Amino acid sequence: MELNIVCIPGDGIGPEIVTEAKKVLDAVGEKFGHTMKYTDILMGGASIDVHGVPLTDEAIETAKGADAVLMGSIGGDTATSPWYKLEPNLRPEAGLLKLRKSLQLFANLRPAILYDELAGACPLKEEISKAGFDMMIMRELTGGLYFGERYTKEVDGKLVATDTLTYSEDEIRRIAIKGFDIAMKRRKKVTSVDKANVLDSSRLWRKVVEEVAKDYPQVTLEHMLVDNCAMQLVKDPAQFDVILTENMFGDILSDEASMVTGSIGMLASASLNDTRFGLYEPSHGSAPDIAGKDIANPIATVLSASMMLRYSFDLDKEADAIDGAVKKVLQDGYRTADIMPQEKEEAAAFKLVGCKEMGDLLTQRI
Ligand code: IPM
Ligand code: MG
Numbered sequence: 001m002e003l004n005i006v007c008i009p010g011d012g013i014g015p016e017i018v019t020e021a022k023k024v025l026d027a028v029g030e031k032f033g034h035t036m037k038y039t040d041i042l043m044g045g046a047s048i049d050v051h052g053v054p055l056t057d058e059a060i061e062t063a064k065g066a067d068a069v070l071m072g073s074i075g076g077d078t079a080t081s082p083w084y085k086l087e088p089n090l091r092p093e094a095g096l097l098k099l100r101k102s103l104q105l106f107a108n109l110r111p112a113i114l115y116d117e118l119a120g121a122c123p124l125k126e127e128i129s130k131a132g133f134d135m136m137i138m139r140e141l142t143g144g145l146y147f148g149e150r151y152t153k154e155v156d157g158k159l160v161a162t163d164t165l166t167y168s169e170d171e172i173r174r175i176a177i178k179g180f181d182i183a184m185k186r187r188k189k190v191t192s193v194d195k196a197n198v199l200d201s202s203r204l205w206r207k208v209v210e211e212v213a214k215d216y217p218q219v220t221l222e223h224m225l226v227d228n229c230a231m232q233l234v235k236d237p238a239q240f241d242v243i244l245t246e247n248m249f250g251d252i253l254s255d256e257a258s259m260v261t262g263s264i265g266m267l268a269s270a271s272l273n274d275t276r277f278g279l280y281e282p283s284h285g286s287a288p289d290i291a292g293k294d295i296a297n298p299i300a301t302v303l304s305a306s307m308m309l310r311y312s313f314d315l316d317k318e319a320d321a322i323d324g325a326v327k328k329v330l331q332d333g334y335r336t337a338d339i340m341p342q343e344k345e346e347a348a349a350f351k352l353v354g355c356k357e358m359g360d361l362l363t364q365r366i
Contacts, residue, residue, distance in 0.1 A: 002035045003313060006066035011045040011092060012286025013296035013355075014072025020298035020359030021070060021305045024325070027366040028309070028318050039066065043099065044074025044092035044286075045083045054095030060102050068312040069099075069279040070305055073286035081288070101142055105271035105279055106171070107178040108141040108250065109307070112257035112267060114237075117330040118339055120346070121262030124234060135240040136186065137257055138179040139250025141271055143171045144201070146247050167201045167246065169208050174274070176212040179244035180219055189220045189241035193229045193249055205246060226253070233257055258283050265297030265338040266326075268304040270311055278312045280304040294354040297336035299326055302362055325365035334361055 007022070009015035022038060029036045041059040048054055054074075063069050075092040078084045083092055099105075113134045114122055122129040148164035176192075183190045192209045194202035206223055213221040224232065226249045232239065233256050245253065258264045267283035282300030290296055306322035309315040335341075335350045336358055353361065 001313070001315075002037060003029075004037050004065075004067045005039075005308075006063045006069045007038050007040050008043045008069060008071040008074075009040060009046070010043055010072040010074040010286065011076055012073055012288040012291040014044075014074065014286055016072075016292070016294065016296055016355050017282065017298040017301040018070065018072040020355060020362070021301040023359045024302050024322060024362050024366060025305050027363045028321055031321065031366055032315070032318050034315075034318070043071070043095040045076050045081065046074075047095060048083055048086070048090065048092065053090060054092050055098050060099065063099065063103065066277075068277060068308045069103075070301075070308060071279060071281035072301060073282065073284065075286045075288075077288045097146065099279065100271060101147065103277065103279065104142060104273040106140060106142040107175055107272045108137075108139040109182065109270045109272070110137040110139060110250075110254040110257070110267070110283055111135070111269075112137060112237075112254070112261050114261050115263065115266065115330065117327070118261075118263045118266070120341055121339060122260065123262055124237070124260060128234075128236065131236075131238040133237040133240065133260075135237065135243060135257065136182055137243045137245070137250060137254045138175065138182060139254060140167075140171065140175040140246045141250075142247075143167050144247035165199070165201050165248075167204060169204060172205050172208040173212060176209045176244060178272070179242055180212060180216040183219045183242040184216065187241040188218055190222070191229070191240055191243050192221065192223050193226050193243055193245035193253065194223065195226050195249075196223070197225060201246070209244065229253060230256060233260060254283065263339050264300070265336065266299050266303065268300050268307050270304070270307045272311060276312050276314075278308060280308040280312075294356055295337050296355045297338050298355050298359050299336070299362075302326065302359075321366050322362075325362045328365045329358070329361050332361075334358065 009018045043055050145165045150163045152161040194205045196202040196206045264284045269283045271279040306319040310319040333350045341347045
């Protein structure tokens with residue numbers, strides 16, 4: 001099969017980690033008889049530097065023409081980079097938001113898994129972490145506060161800023177269906193997270209999710225308020241299977257969940273629309289402080305490529321080969337700096353490797 005993939009290396013460590021992910025994908029192609037066709041587009045700061053905007057219409061068209069998009073990361077240091085002196089709609093992040101919206105990528109899947117091999121990295125007390133956890137945060141990605149009307153105006157000589165949070169029942173229904181579909185393939189539990197004790201949009205969310213749940217009698221549905229969910233994630237993360245939530249809550253909770261794993265350099269994500277098309281990217285940012293030093297962890301991007309094979313191409317065996325290679329490389333004792341134990345004695349049992357070497361080690365294990 002020919003896989004037509006658009007790559008967005010982006011900024012910071014993005015280009016390095018995407019290079020390694022391509023290496024692993026090529027090895028998969030060779031082993032299973034697929035041809036990988038890559039086309040690069042610019043987004044974020046890399047695009048601002050060349051075109052003056054974070055994403056051009058041509059780049060969007062190129063992405064639309066592909067089967068899937070594999071992204072590294074975008075953005076720079078917000079305190080020092082000249083990109084952040086620009087108007088908000090010309091900054092790197094605006095490119096990502098525009099891409100999500102233009103491709104209608106409304107379903108954002110963010111797995112947060114505590115790997116057995118990295119259990120020591122979990123910042124929670126051992127009595128909590130020993131239960132392990134494996135959750136999927138399903139975040140709505142093209143609605144809510146991110147895309148509502150916003151403006152700042154002067155009222156009686158004072159500035160007043162407004163952002164609006166709107167959800168239609170159709171927007172809620174389509175993400176809820178995705179959430180329940182995913183739950184059916186997992187442990188069949190959905191925790192729908194909202195703020196229904198305060199917000200109208202959350203009350204509608206709850207109502208629509210309950211309607212959708214009727215079509216999934218095997219799935220257990222529970223509702224949880226977002227503030228409680230933030231607590232439960234550190235108190236008892238093992239209770240979660242699928243967390244289904246709106247855009248802003250999902251943004252915040254997914255960062256919290258990834259931190260709880262202690263290994264954000266390992267976490268992948270997928271953003272899907274109603275077709276098989278998807279955008280795949282690591283959950284972490286562009287880490288400008290370590291860019292170009294060959295010390296970044298490429299595993300989250302490699303695992304994003306695995307999600308791409310699974311969700312956009314239905315290539316489960318191939319995706320399993322990547323996931324297996326990641327497990328093996330960890331079992332074999334290789335660690336990039338971010339997942340290396342902090343204590344010297346503990347670290348002595350492992351081999352510290354850079355970004356490129358990690359890519360090679362993974363490639364050899366495909
Ligand atoms: C994320 C990021 C983005 C978001 C930013 C870069 C706009 O934090 O993907 O979670 O808030 O969605
Ligand atoms: Mg975020």
